[in-house]
Amino acid sequence: MCQSDFIDNYNIASYLPISAKKYPFKKAIIEPLAKDSNGLVTYIHYTFKQLEERCSKIAYGFDSYGIKKGHKVLLMVTPSLDFLALTYALYRVGAIPILIDPGMGKSNLLDCIESVKPDAMVAIPKAHLVKFLFPAKFKSIKCSVIVGKNYFFKGKTLEQICDHTNNDTYPVAQVNKDDMATMVFTTGSTGTPKGVVYFHEQMRGQVDSIKKEFSITPDDVDFPVFPLFALFSTAWGITAVIPEMDPTKPSKADPVKIIAGIKDHGVTISIGSPALWETVSKYAQNHQIKLNSLKQILMVGAPVRPEVLKSIQGMLDLKKGHDAYTPYGATESLPVANISATEILKETSNLTAEGKGTCIGRAFPNMQIEIIEISDEVIENIKLLDANMIGEIVVKGTVVTKEYFNRPDATKLAKIKDKDSLWHRMGDVGYKDKQGRLWFCGRKAHRVETKTQRLFSVCTEAIFNQHKSVYRSALVGVNNQAIMIVQLKLENQVSQTTIKKELFEIALKYDHTKDIKTILFHEDFPVDIRHNAKIFREKLSVWAEAQIK
Structure with a gap:
């Protein structure tokens, strides 16, 4: 494929044949398999040439089975060599993969599937069992592909649709930049999960902006903790190593297996997720382990505490410029801004501890960030705020998505038209300092309005997190009253009575926390399934209301 063909065809699948031509025998994707008799992990892999051939074979199988350009395809498979081949094969025929996080709960999951009305389903047997048990939610599906053993399900297995003799290269479907590429559902952490529509232009924008920001070269080796990020690895022409873990439970990952995967390759x-790297860095620190090959750790999903950043840096070779980063973004717009752990620890963490918010850095290439007045209503025209004024974060650029699927009201609420472009309302509050850096103060929906003041979650929680026995805290509002909920560190030996007294003393030192009169203790905060890092404050609010009654 020549460069002009690549420019004319915006299909994200165009990257794979280019990578296969450049690096035919280079490993594209590596999957841990088992341990040998010596206790060493054995691996299987596809080279870029093999991945291209497998992808092409699957694409012919999809086509002959009835999965065509424009079809919405529910994709529910576990991280594996074929996850990448399947996803790129769907893009190649021009189909639209639908990605729904099963951790959002059964009811939300089934409602999301029904709302999308997928034309086909490519999934592991466990997902087909759900389809068998709740057929009404899947009634739009006409083609079912079972990735694995077919016990009694209607449809064909992946190997059955690939049982053909056509070894030609399946041509990449021609698409325009505004054609739908994929749909990813939000976690629903602050409301009903919504289907975010990605066009091929946005996906291309993500590939280019991340590569540029982090100076990714063909010699890099990726370790995508969130499986979908492996698509970027292939697009960049670099090797991706699948972590040996459950991607829905990053905080429960075995650090020994994670470290082995990094060192082996x-x-x-x-x-x-920062939850995974917190676990790994603690283990590495306790066992004096260095990960010298690891140049960059990118943590997404939630703010990362300074002590965790310091622990992570302890694994890295800082003398060679290796570092951790905390890119900011959302399902609807990723990436937006970026900052290094070094800059945080040297320049901003002290301000964070004093309740000034979390610094999340400067805008990515081709991104614009502004702060506007906070509103819960539809906005027609934006009014920009000056530096250091807290407001609602809005962004504009090549990676900003344009709509939610079949949710015109939600789209209207989240988007602001600006001539020929769109601003996306991130749903977060924050401010820009005089250096142009963005500071995050919390989710807009998590602000608490009392009779005397407006409190922002991140700014308020930072004060209580100063206490050496506090692992994390959460601000919630009940009947216009601000309530602090605290989760203590596992190793804590101090009584809750003493800690509560000390927390009130700390709170009295700051204007925005001195009026908080209620502190509750919670054993283990509910968190999101995707990153295990976002606190479900909505659930804590219900719990707190029951406690104070």
Whole structure:
């Protein structure tokens, strides 16, 4: 494929044949398999040439089975060599993969599937069992592909649809930049999950902006903790190593297995949840382990505490410029801004501890960030705020999505038209300092309005997090009253009575926390399934209301 063909065809699948031509025998994707008799992990892999051939074979199988350009395809498979081949094969025929996080709960999951009305389903047997048990939610599906053993389900297995003799290269479907590429559902952490529509232009924008920001080269080796990020690895022409873990439970990952995967393959970059890296860095610190090959750790999903950043840096070779980063974004717009752990620890963490918010850095290439007045209503025209004024964060750029699927009201609420472009309302509050850096003060929906003041979650919680026995805290509002909920560290030996007294003393030192009169203790905060890092304050609010009654 020549460069002009690549420019004319915006299909994200165009990257794979280019990578296969450039690096035919280079490993594209590596999957841990088992341990040998010596206790060493054995691996299987596809080279870029093999991945291209597998992808093409699957694409012919999809086509002959009835999965065509424009079809919405529910994709529910576990991280594996074929996850990447299946996803790129769907893009190649021009189909639209639908990605729904099963951790959002059965009711939300089934409602999301019904709302999308997928034309086909490509999934592991467990997902087909759900389809068998709740057929009404899946009634739009006409083609079912079972990735694995077919016990009694209607449809064909992946190997059955691939049982053909056509070894030609399946041509990449021609698409325009505004054609729908994929649909990813939000976690629903602050409301009903919504289907975010990605066009091929946005996906291309993500590939280019991340590569540029982190100076990714063909020599890099990726370790995508969130499986979908492996698509970027292939697009960049670099090797991706699948972590040996349950991607829906990053905080429960075995650090020994994670470290083995990194060391076995000389991993240089990883994108994933801060919950995983907190676990890994603690283990590495306790066992004096260095991950010298790892140049960049990118943590997404939630703010990362300074002590965790310091622990993570302890694994890295800082003298060579290796570092951790906390890119900011959302399902609707990713990435937006970025900052290094070094800059946080040297320049901003002290201000964070004093309740000034969390600094999340400067805008990515081709992104514009502004702060506007906070509103819960539809906005027609934006009114920009000056530096250091807290307001609602809005962004504009190549990676900003344009709509939610079949949710015109939600789209109207989240988007602001600006001539030929769109601003996306991130649903977050924050401010820009005089250096142009963005500071995050919390989710807009998590602000608490008392009779005397407006409190922002991140700014308020930081004060209580100063206490050495506090693992994390959460601000919630009940009947216009601000309530602080605290989760203590596992190793804590101090009584709750003493800690509560000390927390009130700390709170009295700051204007925005001195009027808080209620502190509750919670054993283990509910968190999101995707990153295990976002606190479900809505659930804590219901719990707190019951406690104070």
